[in-house]
Amino acid sequence: MESFLEDKSSMCKGLSSLPSSCLEKAKGMRVKLSHLADTHHKLRIHDGKAPQDLETLLNNKIGLQVFRGFLRSEFSEENLEFWLACEDYRVSPSHLQKTKGGNIYSQFINPDSPQEVNLDAETREALLCVMDSLCADTFNTAQQRIFHLMAKDSFPRFLRSIQRTDVIKAI
Incomplete structure (x- = not known):
């Protein structure tokens, strides 16, 4: 313990001999590190883990926005848009499901659709067969497959991109 106090004391004496510009830079770094720690705390969720999985990211408003921007930059935003459309469809009143289901099919499932998602033929055919009798879980299998693909x-x-850093900076 005494050794630690001696080291700390000599470190403080050493700091006083530094030019004021260095001390100002050090203070600035301390502020930035403090902000980063606060940001990390804000990103934490109820179970105490920072969002390191896709589900947590999708449930974070800012994280979702930044992830969407990342996918847009890669021209692969259709998977996220499909997943979000399925989430909206699932919670929609039954009288809107036929319209929303048709929109999802024509926008994402149909082979000629503008934002066609990468589904296997079996899943695509199964959806085609049930389009006349839609229910709340019609798109569940397809949505899960796209989620796993993402x-x-x-x-x-x-996670390896600069946009991930933007999530931390934005919060």
Whole structure:
């Protein structure tokens, strides 16, 4: 303990001999590090973990916005848009499901759709067969497949990107 106090005392004496410009830079760094710690705390969720998985990111408003921007920059935003459309569809009143389901099919599922998502033929055919009898969980399987595709493909790239840093800076 005495050794630690001696080291700390000599460190403080050493700091006083530094030019004031260095001390100002050090103070600035301390403020930035403090802000980073606050940001990390704000990103924490109820179970005490920072968002390191796709589901947590999608449930974070700012994280979702930044992830969308990342996907847009890679021209692969359709998977996220499909996933969000399915989330909206699932909670929609039953009288709106036919319209919303048709929109989802024509925008994301149909092979000629403008934002066609990458689904296997079996899932695509199963959806085509049930389009006349829609229910709240019609798109669940397709949505899960796209979620897993994002989790394996685009989300790891996002974690390595500069945009991930933007999530931390934005909060």
